[in-house]
Amino acid sequence: xxxxxxxxxxxxxxEAETVTLSCTYDTSESDYYLFWYKQPPSRQMILVIxxxxxxxxxxxxxxxxxxxxxxxxxxxxxxxxxQLGDAAMYFCAYRRTQGGSEKLVFGKGTKLxxxx
Amino acid sequence: GAVVSQHPSRVICKSGxxxxxxxxxxxxxxxxxxxxxxxxxxxxxxxATSNEGSKATYEQGVEKDKFLINHASLTLSTxxxxxxxxxDSSFYICSARSPGRDTQYFGPGTRLxxx
Numbered sequence: 001x002x003x004x005x006x007x008x009x010x011x012x013x014x015e016a017e018t019v020t021l022s023c024t025y026d027t028s029e030s031d032y033y034l035f036w037y038k039q040p041p042s043r044q045m046i047l048v049i050x051x052x053x054x055x056x057x058x059x060x061x062x063x064x065x066x067x068x069x070x071x072x073x074x075x076x077x078x079x080x081x082x083q084l085g086d087a088a089m090y091f092c093a094y095r096r097t098q099g100g101s102e103k104l105v106f107g108k109g110t111k112l113x114x115x116x
Numbered sequence: 117g118a119v120v121s122q123h124p125s126r127v128i129c130k131s132g133x134x135x136x137x138x139x140x141x142x143x144x145x146x147x148x149x150x151x152x153x154x155x156x157x158x159x160x161x162x163x164a165t166s167n168e169g170s171k172a173t174y175e176q177g178v179e180k181d182k183f184l185i186n187h188a189s190l191t192l193s194t195x196x197x198x199x200x201x202x203x204d205s206s207f208y209i210c211s212a213r214s215p216g217r218d219t220q221y222f223g224p225g226t227r228l229x230x231x
Contacts (some may be wrong), residue, residue: 033219043154044222045160052218091159095218106159108159110157
């Protein structure tokens with residue numbers, strides 16, 4: 001079974017600085033999707049960024065980028081120029097692409113605090 | 117695009133009663149919807165996968181007779197918590213995926229409190 005591990009229960013960053021959140025996963029599949037979701041205090045889950053495993057290029061969305069290392073099964077999220085509104089729980093998630101369940105497998109989350 | 121709504125956002129009910137939560141995809145058709153439960157300071161736990169026009173697939177350990185799921189249309193799935201008890205109090209979140217999209221979009225969640 002696939003598993004997703006987020007080894008940092010909590011992280012903090014100064015406003016305008018850069019922070020990297022870690023995520024590793026375990027799978028025997030060769031093609032899959034990886035996601036980072038953000039859950040602010042409102043508890044609305046918001047998609048931050050998505051990576052398809054067959055694409056070597058790291059995904060980028062404005063201030064958010066990933067470092068996808070397929071061989072190492074690592075999928076870290078870098079937040080540049082951190083803003084107060086970035087404070088939230090961040091969940092890394094995995095989804096297989098073919099066959100079987102479409103369900104997302106989530107990590108336990110990392111709580112990000114942004115200090116002014 | 118890709119907006120998912122949930123109703124109600126909060127509900128308080130007495131023990132023994134049933135509660136229905138609606139999940140709607142507002143601007144796309146969702147052949148597959150998912151229901152999650154989230155305990156405080158924990159990750160999301162998938163309860164079931166709901167496919168339009170067919171029976172839901174429940175995760176191991178989830179009582180299908182207690183958590184009734186209906187996905188009667190391409191834009192609506194409902195979760196009914198039957199004979200609710202205080203231990204059913206939790207935050208319930210739905211998500212939806214449309215054909216051709218590889219991403220799940222989440223509703224804002226429903227906080228259920230059973231007295």
